[in-house]
Amino acid sequence: MLEVLHYLYRHMKDAFKLILIHEMLVRYNRLLALNYIDEGSDDKLYDAHREWGKRFMKLYAQYTSWDNPKVADRPLVIGYVSPDFFTHSVSYFVEAPLTHHDYTNCKVVVYSGVVKADAKTLRFKDKVLKKGGVWRDIYGIDEKKVATLVREDKVDILVELTGHTANNKLGTMACCPAPIQVTWIGYPNTTGLPAIDYRITDSLADSPNTNQKHVEELVRLPESFLCYTPSPEAGPVCPTPAISNGFITFGSFNNLAKITPKVMQVWARILCAVPNSRLVVKCKPFCCDSIRQKFLSTLEELGLESLRVDLLPLIHLNHDHMQAYSLMDISLDTFPYAGTTTTCESLYMGVPCVTMAGSVHAHNVGVSLLTKVGLGRLVAKTEDEYVS
Template sequence: MGPILTVKQVATMDCWYKALDALNPQRMGRARMTGEPSDDVAALYSLAALTYRAGRYDEALPQIERAVASGAASSDCHNLHGLVLLGLGQPAAAAFGAALAVEPGFADARNNLGAAHEALGQTENAEAAYRDALGLRPDYAEAACNLGRMLLRLGRPGESAAASRRALEIRPDLCDARINLAVAQQRQGQDAAAEATIRTALASADGDATLHRFLGVLRRRQGDLSGAEAALRRALALDPLLAQAHGGLAAVLLDQGELDAAETCFRRALELCPGDAHIHSNLLLCLNYRETDAEALLAAHSAWAERHAVKTPPLPPAKPNPAPRRLRLGYLSGDFRRHSVAYFLEPLLAHHDRTRFDIFCYATNEDPDEVTDRLRSQAGHWRWVSGLDDAQLANRIRDDEIDILIELSGHTAGNRLAALAYRPALVQVSWCGYPNTTGMTALDYRIVDAVTDPPGAQAWASETLVRLPGGFLCYRPPDDAPAQTPPPAQAKGYVTFGSFNNLRKVTPEVVALWAALLHRVPRARLLLKARSLADRNTAQRLHAMFAGHGIDAGRLTLRGPVAGFAAHLAAYADLDIALDPFPYNGTTTTCEALWMGVPVVTLAGNRHAGRVGASLLTRIAFDDCIAADEAEYLDIARRLAADIPTLAERRAGLRQRMTASSLCDAPAFTREMESAFEKMWCCAVSPGA
């Protein structure tokens, strides 16, 4: 949703007559002979206005340029000139400036100047122009709406909500302002208020596909996947070509574990909007949950880079800084909050050697929390960059003279990979947040380990793989974790297997194997906990999948989310043995289960996403829980379930075992990372050394 542009309204019949006059060559010839330029300008303006309104910007441009070149152009002419340029994707600020030079109090031109600045990524100038337009005309609803949307881009949802409310007080029917207000409320955690805002808009505009799409987004955030699906399908019924609705529906289907349908929807969204890098990234993320071979995944990621990154002109090459200066490390992420990435980043930030490294963090997320505050306190320099476009972000990183940029999102939500195509740092690295290659040659290295990426894995990565000797992750145990408890099997008399991974990872193949395990251990139960299971239809679908393998519903316990992180961890007290999904293993869920004393059984796959479980268990010397194939997976789980006393011993000692392992040795891990960074830097500044 872009800015609302405004142009002077002209009487339709008068506009037509003047336009027809402009098309009459004899009339134009007489004008030149009799010195009647003003009439010619008015006629050309009217012709250009009609052509502009028809969306034929390439035809409107020479018409309005003739009017402007006459020397007698009005402020309206200059304003329309700017609008046509914006329509063609060309810089337009000078044209609106010319309109304001003729008529300084021209509020429409001031508003449109804001849009011109916005198109160039000049967000602060855009905000100032929208505020100036409101100053000139306090009842200017469109300018207030544009200001509200700009403040969202700048990460100021509270101010955005106020501006959007002002727009709605002036024009209650302004749909864009209603959506801006709902987004602002959502970003402040006011989901119920956001839904009420959208419903108010739908009461008078039920045929608006964009409103239904946004309602679907809200319902998904609230965990109402069935409601989200219904709203998104309604949006598509109204507008089958709405790419964002196809993408939103795909995300809902992915949450429900419907991988085939999700992939189809992502591909349709990409067909409709082939230049949308984020839709394309979402498709790549979806493919990681599938049994897709490594060669096909590399090809898919390379296709993303070819479409969205290869043609980006890089900034002038960064010059190495003098050796005496500390190396500047920049961490770029959309997950500086309570998120899996934060668990593994925080130990690194906390233990960096500040005598050798200067730390910068670039936050693209717009939902800070207490974890954000903690991370921010550990960074030497903090930059909020959600309001910057890709070129601006690249220039900001370059202006900070970052030596090594570490990208933490990959193709997950909030990523800014397109900015890295500008090569803002001399060395650029991928780590932690995404279990595959980015496909980009602009990323020099990807940090992994010898378990996740054994010999031969380099063939499936566009980056050079750097394998850390002690493992590629370091886990920060939560401060508010409850105490461990004995295995529930001791009191219940039967073993409870379980998984707290999201349903995207619980594929039909996983269900089939877990059902086979329940047949092998007849009295056992299976507990699955996931946010998506708060939705009744999703839970019923999962029950049906297990029923298809002969598993009675009474042997399954399906839970949605619980209130509070401590309560989430406490739920592990109901598990005896955790089951790792495949081909996309758990990471944080595995570490949480182990910290709470629950052993994890994993199946080592043939690519990074399916070998993270093996990497984590290797770090704590639990190799006997790593299976090479499905048959061994079943054997390991059944063996653990058959020996409750040994299970209890493992449980009692697991937290101490983790604490003593390299998985939780933050100082040692940080030294390995810093050594890797210094080697990367040496290779960059002295390639032949």
């Protein structure tokens, strides 16, 4: 028994650390969820991220100096770390930077944490390698060891593309393996991590007058902070269905978590104001009958008959998913967490999208996208404008 107690005592710190790491993983999900329900202009959302960041940093030792060559005019070494270099929403905004990067004046190193590579992963890897970049598969490698790899590669700027979403590498970022660290694309808020210096955005997604707080310094690109590369499997744009149907169909293919009670209230107002109109909503959870029934019941309570609503589950083939946009005439964005990939897909397939401006980044991504493609007239400032 004494031997067992000695063993437990020796490993107590490791066990405690494992508990802390598990707690941090739970907190990832909590922080992400807060974006769906909180407008975020007050301090609560910022404080939650900042507090997480302070605690998370204590789990890792930080590098405080770097031996990167101090040589003028040498190529900068820029690293990109993400688990989403596969057919994932983020990948549609990563392809253009990887393809059109300046590989002459920069050395690009990709740290891929992809769990299961697909054809898109292989295409990305092939592009990077053919242009002279480096591709490192890091799935399953401890985040501290990944930080060591980054150090050995002498990365000058490390860009993480995930934030508080699945399989992120914020543990690597917490080690400060690069002298400059950046977050971009994958998360609509501050990471809360003091180890990250900058967050890339634009002046429409994050107004210079915003009250939203970040631990990172915001770098606003002169145009949009996103560059969408459509799926080559999208297929042709179809005529608006109202021509053959004789009625207007509104729709949304956004994550169900983004369709808040307030969003459903506003959508019901729209449908009730447009005679004979219909609503089509597609998302993964609609494969579950109880969720479908709850969704329809909520709309019925808001005055919208369930017979006017079509619910579609996940569509696995990308071509079929993109062609499903032909079922709608007008795409309805969500709030306070707006769509990103869905908005771009909708526009690419010829379906206009209506969005509503807000006070924080998550709310304003649609504002940025629509304005930059000349559709600023589809941006509402209030719920009443959105409905009308």
